[in-house]
Amino acid sequence: MSLTFAIGDxxxxxxxxxxxxxxxxxxxxxxxxxxxxxxxxxxxxxxxVVETLMAGPRSPDWQWIALKGNHEDMATGAHDGRHNESWWLDNGGIETLTSYGGPVPSPHLNWMAALPLLHTDPHRIFVHAGVREGLYLEDQAPHDLMWLRFEDDVSGEFWGKHLVHGHTPSPANPRTTGNRTNLDSGCVFGGKLSCAVFDDGLPGGPATLLQVRG
Structure with a gap:
């Protein structure tokens, strides 16, 4: 049995x-x-965290795929001029600079900038924030993939696939609503870090959930 594990914010x-x-x-x-x-x-x-993800898995039996979130977008945008630096700093960038003891190194910014926005398999769509129905996946706006928010009770068809995302924290997460699972359980806000386990051979939501304390 092949498994995919999705880890939230x-x-x-x-x-x-x-x-x-x-x-x-x-x-x-x-x-x-x-x-x-x-x-x-x-x-x-x-x-x-960035160094751990850049290093990749310790065993060749594992594959890691890191998607880009809106905070990676803010950080890289603050450095390449797409975004106002103060916006990033006011939304957690100061803590990031403190962890680096100064500016974020170029190799780390380049890694963040190059992260994919979307991953799909036969049964699921993985993305940081969400997708807009009515548009083909290849036509989705990067801003929506990183910044879109869903109301708690909203599901969707999502082209017959299950949508897996984070971005919108809640102590009620991880939560599956119809054809959508939100895995942002607010780890940094005192919640837990959540992971959904999917059987690659079966459609639908998580087979089980894993959590660790924040």
Whole structure:
């Protein structure tokens, strides 16, 4: 059985991330891990989180896919002129700079800038924030993929696939609403870090959920 693990927003919380990686590797001998974005800002250890993800899995039996979140978008935009730097700093960028002890190194910014916005498989769509129905996936606006928010009770058809995202924190998450699962359980706000486990051969929502303390 092939498995995919999707991990919600991390926001500089290296301890929960490392504990979750251990939980995932204890759960199965191999698989794919999709990180849903927002690795930096607000929490104390953004640098350690980025370095961990850049290094990749310790075993060739695992594949890691890191998607871009809106906080990676803010950080890279603050450095390339797309966004106002003060906007990023006011939304957790100060904590990120503190974790680096100065400016974010270019290799780390380049890694963030190059992250994909979307990952799909035969049964699911993985994205940081969401997608707009009525548009083909290839026509989705990057801003929506990183910034869109859903009301709690909203589901959708999503082209017959299950949508897996983070971005909108709530202590009620992880929560599956119809054809959509939100995995942002507010780790950096005192909640937990959440991971959904999917059987790649079966459609629909998570087979089970893993959580570690924030």
């Amino acid at each position: 991390i926001h500089g919380c290296i301890g929960p991330l490392l504990r979750m990686i251990e939980r995932v590797e204890d759960y199965a001998p191999s698989g794919k891990v999709v990180f849903l974005g927002d690795y930096i800002d607000r929490g104390p250890d953004s640098r350690a």
